[in-house]
Amino acid sequence: MAHIFKGLLAGVVILGLCLPLATAQADPQPTRIAAASDLRFAMDEILENFAADHPDHPIEVVYGSSGRFRSQIENGAPFDLYFSADIAYPQALKEAGHAAGEVTPYAEGRIVIWSDAVEASALTLDSLADERFRRIAIANPRHAPYGARAQEALRASGLWETLERHLVFGENIVHTLQLVQSGAAEVGIIALSLVLHPSILDQGGYHLIDDALHAPLTQGFIITRRAADNPTARLFADYMGAAETRSIMRAYGFLLPGE
Template identity: 45%
Template sequence: MMPEFHTPKKQRRGLLTFLITIGLFFASVNLSVAQKAEITVAAAADLRYAMDSLVSVFKTEQPGVRVTVIYGSSGKFFQQISHNAPFDVFFSADIDFPKQLEKKGLTASPIHTYAVGRLVLWSTKIKPKDLKSLQDRSVRKIAIANPQLAPYGKRAEEVLRHYKLYDQVKNKLVQGENIAQTAQFVSTGAADIGLIALSLALSPPLKSQGAFYLIPSTAHTPLQQAHVVLKRALHNKSAFAFLTFMETNKAKKIMEAFGFSIPK
């Protein structure tokens, strides 16, 4: 008959403490991995519909990654990121904002131009033929994005000055905080016409509502749009994976479908 062995209470308590510690350790490791499978993206408002499509396709290839996208003006995001806002990736409508963040030491990847945006004259009330449409008698309010915050607004002002129309129409201008709000002003009738992003004019909600005139790119500084991984996401592999996905043919075709030019 085998003798019975009894583990002292103190030894059992020590073993239990050890097992609990190991369990907590692995739980924290799993939590860390789960956290890395989340991305918070700050995206320029002209990307609203293109980005929704991009994220949808990305999730089919990376089903374990949760992507949250916040849309707004690039200038406002720049200010927020400069004050440590919790974003992992920044998609700016103007390459200058990521460059400024890089100088501040707030980026974790090279800056990459992912697209070149285009401006259009868009209206639900008239069919714009050229910039002279802004002088149509029916046009009382003209919507542009805030030039201080939104790159599309800054370029819109450049266009008006290029065609020597700014002084003639400045009293009719109404400003949206970002380009999406600017388009909303026109679509809801708060403005008769607006200078908005081609990507929004081609979006499903707006495409059938109005007509647009494509403004020559020579009338303003190029809208070089760039993305970058931010410092807080230095060890977030999913953030880098998303930018790698942006270089695939699938992603580029989506961008082109919304009127963006893809740099070679």
Template identity: 45%
Template sequence: MRITLLCCLFLLASPAHALTVAAASSLRLVMPELERAFTAHHPKASVRVIFGASGKLATQILNGAPYDVFLSADDVYPQRLVDEGAAVHPPVNYASGRLVLWHKDPALGPLQPEALASDQIRRIAIAQPRHAPYGQRAAEALKALGLWQQVEPRLVYGENIGQTTAMVESGAADAGLIAWSLTFAPELADRPFTLIDRELHRPLDMAMVITAGGQDEPDARVFYDFMLSDEARSILMQYGFEPPAEP
């Protein structure tokens, strides 16, 4: 009987409270570093991070997901949260993202975007433009380069930019338009890439908001301020992000 009771307690036990941060997939590699720096200053805070495409995370928040801070890869989705009442204060930019062209064969050296027109490259991965900012920018850049018609039939779509990167990394796709920040994985250090001219697409102004639910979470504000600190910025710069655009 006592064992049954203990089992029931185990089954019903609810997990300890923590600050929950919803972060764009392009932040996957830098986030552990940011968390370390943050908890070094605030040893009592515990942070849990959920990664996903910015559009998907925004939809989850609108449907009641208990995320306190939303770090988006653009400024459109945080603004949508504000418009729909799921966040109180206007979004603030904390970094800028860059798109890169990346391919699976290091021996080829860096690839110019025009090379995507060639049929030699059978599959080109981009993130799903419907809900991933990097996917939207990739489609814009391909259109601006006049490559869309030739490339579109060969596109494969990753659910978010992390999955898109994995498609190229595993060799399933020959090339991909991915986040610069995701080429910083140690195992990918030898892979050449080409930065895409930022004039070819709308900027990736990465903005964040504290959600309406996060207003009651004291650590949310602390984390938000940390993300704007010089320390956080210098970490972001080490992982392929650029300083935020001035408003």
């Protein structure tokens, strides 16, 4: 029995020595970003550059509604960074103790009228009352900042009551774009950052909505409390201020802090 016990003990020791080595050789767990859908094209380019510059710091991104992400992070969703289309959401998370530091403003967005069925550059908000537009897509204003700003612009123009019965609501601003592309709506109020992507711009023109008609789309991000000791999260936060990153954001129509 003694020699059997010694053999088992040796096996345990060997296994114990191997486990740290296996852990050290395993790929690092990707840092996870929750990002507002208006960043869909810009963030993809930024992350491609980041991966090329920092191949040992993997990142995964999920796009969606800023309001939905706020609720998910409050309830423990495993995100390390949160990029919101409305800075009020990360500010609320910070006040509730869900952030590892300050809220960082990163851009201001704009809303546009867009369609691939008509020449949208010739449209105005008043044009949306035309009977040819049976369905008008906006993001859901209850949890999507771009939808809230669309609602504000329509109210300020005196059009909300007239158009409300024609509205179809996207889950987020990318879904709103897809509603127009699919024919579920003839026209939509979309993020400028989406329609400036070449693949979208080729499908139709756009009309920039006067930003005096709605509150600013000031956007901000946080490193979440769970990522307080995550070096990749802090590295990427710094990367958002890099010249190349700012150039990408500008190309998608974002106004940047300090400009």
